[in-house]
Amino acid sequence: MRKLWGRASSSNVMKVLWTLDELGLPYDRIDAGGAFGRTKDPEYRAMNPMGLVPTLQEEDGWSAWESNTICRYLCNEHAPDSPLYPQAPRARAAVETWMDWQLGHVTAPMVTIFFTHVRIPEPDRDWKAEGKAREDCGRLWKIVDSRLAGQRFLCGNDLTLADIALGCWVHRWHVLPIERPDLPNLAAYYETLKTRPGFVQHVALPLE
Incomplete structure (x- = not known):
């Protein structure tokens, strides 16, 4: 199962959650950032050197960070024909x-x-x-x-x-x-x- 690291109250995490919902993609969200911590942990910094949220982690361990980039990636990788991100x-x-x-x-x-x-x-x-x-x-x-x-x-x-x-x-x-x-x-x-x-x-x- 892909994982989305980030607290639900973050505006940047919200973007990715909404995109995942529109595309019908399953995920587990893991609280991180703010009071939840984790973003300074070496394991997290290995995925996201900025130590911010969100970070998307695919099932094979590949990860992406920066919310707009994650949203574009999700469309390109999993729904290339989606009107969310037109090809023209x-x-x-x-x-x-x-x-x-x-x-x-x-x-x-x-x-x-x-x-x-x-x-x-x-x-x-x-x-x-x-x-x-x-x-x-x-x-x-x-x-x-x-x-x-x-x-x-x-x-x-x-x-x-x-x-x-x-x-x-x-x-x-x-x-x-x-x-x-x-x-x-x-x-x-x-x-x-x-x-x-x-x-x-x-x-x-x-x-x-």
Whole structure:
């Protein structure tokens, strides 16, 4: 049985869990990271030298790390015809653009907002940084809102890895106790994501 190492509350682990669910692939998840530890153990570092989560370990012992890479690998190796990761070069480039955009642009300010409201003790919260991050995210989510005009998902009417990469942050943006600009296409998109069982099971969870 393949193994997925990582705590369920990690946004990066959520991506892989949702992908595994969409592809119908069996797995065992092993708690690791945060309070669960294990990521500093030599055995874990042999699989993932960064000591972060997630790490995917196949039955033959081969392993992969970095969440977006794992999601692409799962499609390529186990479901090459899946619409989650289309083969046509331009369609695939569109998916990968949004996956890279998630890593390069939206994650950092969303982490600032999330940690400020959920994980940092109130006396230690930097509200100036939170305000700047919220302003940046409003601008970034407006780009997504425009992209979604007239279509269900980021790359058309089929769910792709682009949606899986962004899904956790879409959820957190809508449930964090913050002021948000009116972005109706993004709000409708969030409701669409909630029709996917994997999103509901692994992503749309209470914040912790």
